[in-house]
Amino acid sequence: MTIIRQPVPDLMKGIAVIAMIQVHIMELFARPDLFESLVGKISLFIGGPFAAPVFMAVMGYFMAGSKRRTGEKVKRGIYLILLGLILNIGLNLHLLIKIYNGTFDLNPLEYIFGADILPLAGLSILVIVLLETFSKRPLLHALTIALVIPILHPLLPDLPEKMKYIQAFFYGDYSWSYFPLMPWLAYPLLGYGFYKFKETMPAEFERLNRSRTVILIISFIIIILLFLPAFKIVTDLPSYYHHQVFLFVWIAIFLIIFTWLARQLESFCGTIPVMKYIKWLGKNVTVVYVVQWLIIGNIATAIYQTQHLLNVIIWFIAILGMVSLVTYGSIKLKKIYF
Numbered sequence: 001m002t003i004i005r006q007p008v009p010d011l012m013k014g015i016a017v018i019a020m021i022q023v024h025i026m027e028l029f030a031r032p033d034l035f036e037s038l039v040g041k042i043s044l045f046i047g048g049p050f051a052a053p054v055f056m057a058v059m060g061y062f063m064a065g066s067k068r069r070t071g072e073k074v075k076r077g078i079y080l081i082l083l084g085l086i087l088n089i090g091l092n093l094h095l096l097i098k099i100y101n102g103t104f105d106l107n108p109l110e111y112i113f114g115a116d117i118l119p120l121a122g123l124s125i126l127v128i129v130l131l132e133t134f135s136k137r138p139l140l141h142a143l144t145i146a147l148v149i150p151i152l153h154p155l156l157p158d159l160p161e162k163m164k165y166i167q168a169f170f171y172g173d174y175s176w177s178y179f180p181l182m183p184w185l186a187y188p189l190l191g192y193g194f195y196k197f198k199e200t201m202p203a204e205f206e207r208l209n210r211s212r213t214v215i216l217i218i219s220f221i222i223i224i225l226l227f228l229p230a231f232k233i234v235t236d237l238p239s240y241y242h243h244q245v246f247l248f249v250w251i252a253i254f255l256i257i258f259t260w261l262a263r264q265l266e267s268f269c270g271t272i273p274v275m276k277y278i279k280w281l282g283k284n285v286t287v288v289y290v291v292q293w294l295i296i297g298n299i300a301t302a303i304y305q306t307q308h309l310l311n312v313i314i315w316f317i318a319i320l321g322m323v324s325l326v327t328y329g330s331i332k333l334k335k336i337y338f
């Protein structure tokens with residue numbers, strides 16, 4: 001079956017990939033004084049609303065329009081969860097060896113069971129499958145749950161200590177719980193709800209679309225007025241990973257603007273080589289995500305938080321190039337052998 005690519009979502013994911021790679025390098029490579037400086041804060045912010053929320057919202061959007069059978073969706077969800085766990089070992093392999101030989105006194109389980117994007121994506125797919133299976137009003141329920149999750153998740157009690165590595169994938173303030181299902185499930189549900197709204201209520205969607213200028217102006221005003229408190233949350237990683245309803249609403253509004261900007265970029269300069277390259281990154285986002293972590297994670301063990309700004313920039317350019325080459329090669333090999 002031939003899949004027709006949609007350039008705007010690919011562009012959004014491609015921008016998100018670049019934002020993600022630079023923030024991973026800043027977090028792990030940069031000296032503490034650089035990381036805590038204004039430059040470091042800007043890097044963290046770029047890696048915030050421009051990255052994970054975009055990945056998750058776009059995934060939810062395409063889940064809503066997917067024609068795959070339920071069983072295929074379930075397999076995809078389980079595959080992403082397992083891939084995430086395997087990737088945790090791969091990206092931390094150098095570190096785990098150091099822990100094993102006694103160089104570092106760290107708990108390896110906190111790295112092996114890190115709750116990152118791939119397990120989040122897999123769990124989100126499984127939740128959406130449940131929603132599609134049991135809900136007669138998926139649009140209403142998706143949007144309601146999306147809003148309720150950031151409100152309620154801070155109130156959930158911790159599970160017994162022996163279950164903390166499982167709980168970290170769902171909620172909680174554990175240091176290795178980067179993207180737990182709550183609050184991050186809200187973003188796939190947001191994308192899912194947007195698609196369902198467009199599909200099931202076309203007249204209302206068209207009426208809203210005709211008012212897009214007013215919506216964009218109001219969105220810009222809200223984003224600007226509330227920028228400083230949002231910036232403060234995003235640039236404090238524990239607060240960002242476990243954010244509540246304020247930041248969710250702010251990012252949801254940000255996604256309206258970002259989607260519009262991506263459309264304008266695609267319309268005016270979508271055919272130039274650099275834009276094609278960014279869309280290519282977005283098209284191959286899963287492979288790119290895995291490759292960049294394997295490279296960055298293992299290098300980080302050797303040079304953790306030792307690099308000046310110029311070195312960080314050089315590392316970013318070099319790693320983006322390596323990731324692109326390895327991704328390109330893996331795609332070619334897959335076509336040849338599979």
